[in-house]
Amino acid sequence: MTYDEHTKVHPVTTGDSLPEVRPEITSTSQVMSGAEILLRSLEAEGVKIMFGHPGGAVIKVYDEMHRINPEFQHILVRHEQGGTHAAEGYAKATGKVGTVLVTSGPGATNTVTGIADAYMDSVPIVVFTGQVPTGLIGNDAFQECDAVGITRSITKHSYLVRDIKDLARTVKEAYHIARTGRPGPVLVDLPKDVLLAEAPFQYPETVNMRGYAVPEAVRPEKLQRAARMIAESKRPLLYVGGGAVSSDASDSLTELARYTGIPVTTTLHGLGAFPEEDPLSLRMLGMHGTWWANQAVQHCDLIIAVGARFDDRVTGKLDSWAPHAKVIHIEIDQSCISKNVFADCAILGNVKTVLERLRPLLDPKDTTEWLQQIDVWRQECPLQYQKDDKLRAQGVIEKLRDKTGGDAVVITDVGQHQMWSAQYFRFLYSRTHITSGGLGTMGFGMPAAMGAAFGMREIGSSRPVVCISGDGGFVMNAQEMSVAAAHKLPIKLAVINNRFLGMVRQWQELFHMERYSHTDLSDTNPDFVKLAEAHHCVGLRANTPEEARQIIDEAWEVTDRPVLMEFSVAKEEMVFPMVPAGAATGEMITDRMTPNSFV
Amino acid sequence: MTDTLILTPQQIIRKKAAGEPIQPDDSEMIQSHTIVVLVENSIGAFIRVINMFSARGFNIDSVTVGVTEDPTVSRMNIVTTGNSRIISQVLRQLSRLVDTIEVIDLTDTDYVERELCLLKVCYNRDSRSEILDVNEIFRGKVVDITSRTMTFELRGPSKKIEAFIDMMASHKILEVARSGRVAMQRDS
Known part of the structure; x- marks a missing residue:
């Protein structure tokens, strides 16, 4: 057992202190930097798109990207969490592995929520994080964090690449692990000196991991x-x-x-x-x-x-x-x-x-x-809600369903609107419903929709991408709207605005004697139409069922940028039926009038 | 060991419905298990195994690790407790880790186990011979002696070590260092 991995101080590796290279490899391959090896490996892996954000530790990768112009697209996201959710949305919409590249320290920690989300929902993504040079690891260097350690229990597997010789093999293994078996996130931590070092590049054709087997033969x-x-x-x-x-x-x-x-x-x-x-x-x-x-x-x-x-x-x-x-x-x-x-x-x-x-x-x-x-x-006990002249979230979702006929990729955020989407959209096709289920990450929807839209564009699908979100969750990653706008993605963003953290409010009403502690968002919500416009998107607002129908029609006319549709709905609406947490499945509350025997 | 009943709720309901008795049998008792895990020889693999235990709320009573006949492979001997359902979860979660090469539960097999213990105890003129007698019975070795303390080395199955420590407990034990259990299957 080598106990030195985290404690031993390594000299900073430079090009000339590289380990000896076997001659047969040198003779067939070109010497290049670790950063270029990374990019070439991704090309060899068939990566078409990468979501990333530069920083000091990965600056060499961005430099090489600028120089060699690799065969895949790099999407500059505005927050690393948005990048990971975008990679998830891409992976879930296309079935391919999503790729993320971020810098060390805060870049790495900002990906944690997305990685945990992908782990809970078995989404194949590979996250490359920059790291301080190997010689500085453990010294509390600038923008240092133990990315592998922080993410150990939320990744399917993770790597710290200490030697440029291992880089191409690690990339190969990372994608293999993420994609096969029960899919999941893999993190690859890349110290800066490994990216700066030089070595010959050869991408392995097969993986050889004795500890990792995917069950194949069915008994x-x-x-x-x-x-x-x-x-x-x-x-x-x-x-x-x-x-x-x-x-x-x-x-x-x-x-x-x-x-x-x-x-x-x-x-x-x-x-x-x-x-x-x-x-x-x-x-x-x-x-x-x-x-x-x-x-x-x-x-x-x-x-x-x-x-x-x-x-x-x-x-x-x-x-x-x-x-x-x-x-x-x-x-x-x-x-x-x-x-x-x-x-x-x-x-x-x-x-x-x-x-x-x-x-x-x-x-x-x-x-x-x-x-x-x-x-x-x-x-x-059919699924039902009050149908009157008021605009209700369930009605909005039914209108979106009518508009698309079910032929759309629907991404939802987390909360009441998520459950209403699940109840009222009537999904017809595989990979047309993308949501954060296991971790329940508010702020998932908008960036995941962006990733899904890139995926749809890549596979040449004309299926519209519809993001259904609440006012609480939407704000958490709204910054990615401008990225989607820059790439002219015609995403339809439906924000169901009840000016409340609706699901928490529902629990407060049902189980906490209507004490609405810190769930009222009316003072802190932005003006969603202006928010959309500030991010170079179209913003529309509806207060009645009739206006809702109109703005949906209007939104579908826009094909060169995202459209945000704000649906202003009643705050009192609740998701029914409901099995209270910890109750038996037989004891469903079917409406507000059901006696609360469980309280 | 306790006689906790660990049938799943569904099993209990089904057994009740079928009129079958709901009695805990041996497989449903909380039991100590000795598990051998062969992992890639790296600190990362070792931490991942230990981390899995804490992240999933499993017990570790003792753990030892060392390199095997193959220098790229480490052998971890883990002693854990749980009922059969928990243990099968432990084994499945262990096998699922990318770095684990083999997972073997030795508990129900024929195996040898050893542990090493160093124990430092105070003595005086009155207790000296009694302490040495106990040591004699357990076939320990005196590895250090001063005018006030004696240090013993004892090897054997964990139960023997525990019995030895129990016997010494009536004297003033200053320090106990135990290696944790190592185990190996007997060849049949």
């Missing part, structure tokens, strides 16, 4: 066992999570569900994996899921979990969740299996592969009676 006996359990069940339910989206299993899932007649409920991140207009779709389950999806969970005798992790926002109180169900768990990450809910049959593997191999072992099932029962629940 046939597990598939047969699952098929038997499905055949024996009377009231089966597919519970689909983000894994079905990240493995692009939407088609396989849809085919399996329709063939067998098993109803499907999705988590927040599973939205879009199964078309919500299909009669078999029960929409979202969990805390703000539909009444009928949660009733189905409570009464089903088999749960087929597909790329989902039994999060507490899904299960509520664990000891009364799905009391009658056996569980089949299809999952690529072994640590998710039997973590919260015991899996009677766990199938480890890529969700898409497993579903494709499982499908031929299944027969159509007669689920008519079960579906009829679910329909009764569906009638019992």
Whole structure:
């Protein structure tokens, strides 16, 4: 064990103190700086876009970028957190790995929220952070921070590159780790002297990591066992999570569900994996899921979990969740299996592969009676809100749905509008719903929408990018609007303005005797129209349903820059139905009048 | 060891519904486990393993680390406690780390374990022979002696070390240094 990594003082490496280079490599490759090796490696990795912000520790990389003009685009963001969320939005919209480059110290710490967000939501991003020269590490140098240490528990893996020889291999491994298995963020810390040093460049063709294996072979006996359990069940339910989206299993899932007649409920991140207009779709389950999806969970005798992790926002109180169900768990990450809910049959593997191999072992099932029962629940407590002449958030989301017909990439921030989007948008396609679910990061929406818009442009898709945000969260990363404007991205930014931190307000009203402590934003909110205009975007405002329809039409006419649509809505509106935190899934509050037995 | 019941809530409800008795069996007891983790030989890999335990709220009772027959591989011996569900989570979380090459739970296998202990104790004319007697019984070694204190070296399974410390506790123990457990599977 080498204990010297953080303590030993290293001499600053310069070009002439480089380790000896093997002759066969020298003879085939050109000598270049570490900074150029980084850029060439990214080119070799097929990177098309990078979100970054320069600074002292990475100035050499920016210098080389200026000199060699690499084959990918660099987007200068205005805050490193915005950069990481943009990379997430890009990754989730396209399925590719997002790339971020920032400087040391504050540059690195500003990425922490985005990295943690990507870790919780399994988003493949690689974050390159600058670092002080190796010889200064540990000396409290200017703009020094232990980036690897700070992010250790929120990355899938991380590297501190101490030797230019390891640089190209590290980049290769970082992208491999981020992309494969359960995707996740990887951090690569790059000391300045490594970027300044010179060495020959050769990009490795393969990775060789003995400790990292992605489960590939699916065990046939597990598939047969699952098929038997499905055949024996009377009231089966597919519970689909983000894994079905990240493995692009939407088609396989849809085919399996329709063939067998098993109803499907999705988590927040599973939205879009199964078309919500299909009669078999029960929409979202969990805390703000539909009444009928949660009733189905409570009464089903088999749960087929597909790329989902039994999060507490899904299960509520664990000891009364799905009391009658056996569980089949299809999952690529072994640590998710039997973590919260015991899996009677766990199938480890890529969700898409497993579903494709499982499908031929299944027969159509007669689920008519079960579906009829679910329909009764569906009638019992439909999703509804008051429809009058007032502008309401749910109505805004329905209008956006009508405008796009569901063919749009919808990015949401965190809060009430996020839940209403999940409830009322009716997602049809995979990768059209992007949100911060696990970490619940306010300020995610705007930069993630920008990243998604760059992704759509790259793959030549004409799908509009719509960001639905609250007034609280939007302000947290509003600075990226000018970046989107500079690149002429026609993003539609819907700000649902209730002049409150709505979700916290809702909890204060329901569980804290209406003590609205520090959730009123009316004094501190900016003028959103002026804010948009100051960032070279178009700003529009609506106070009534009619105005809302008009500004949406107007916004869709703008094609050369982002449009911010401010929808001024009532502050009292709440998200229903709701399972209070820690309550049993069976105990949903369906409206304001439900007795608060849980308080 | 306690007899904590750790069936999942769903299992309990299902067992109740099926009229099956809900009794804790051996696999559901909180138990001490000895886990061997082979990791890449770097401080980063070592910290990542330890960090995982604290980040996920698992216990570590002892941990040792040292290089193996392969200089690029370190062997960590970790002693942890938990019920079978927690231990299986520990093993899965360990295997999931990029730097871990192999994870083996030795607990239910045939293995040898050793620990080294240095113990410094005060003595006087009255207690001297009793202390040396205890040492004799445990087959320890006296590695240092002054007019006032004696230091013993003792090797053996952790239980033996604990028994030794217990026996010495009636005298004035000044310092105890334990190496933590190392373990290895027996060849069958």
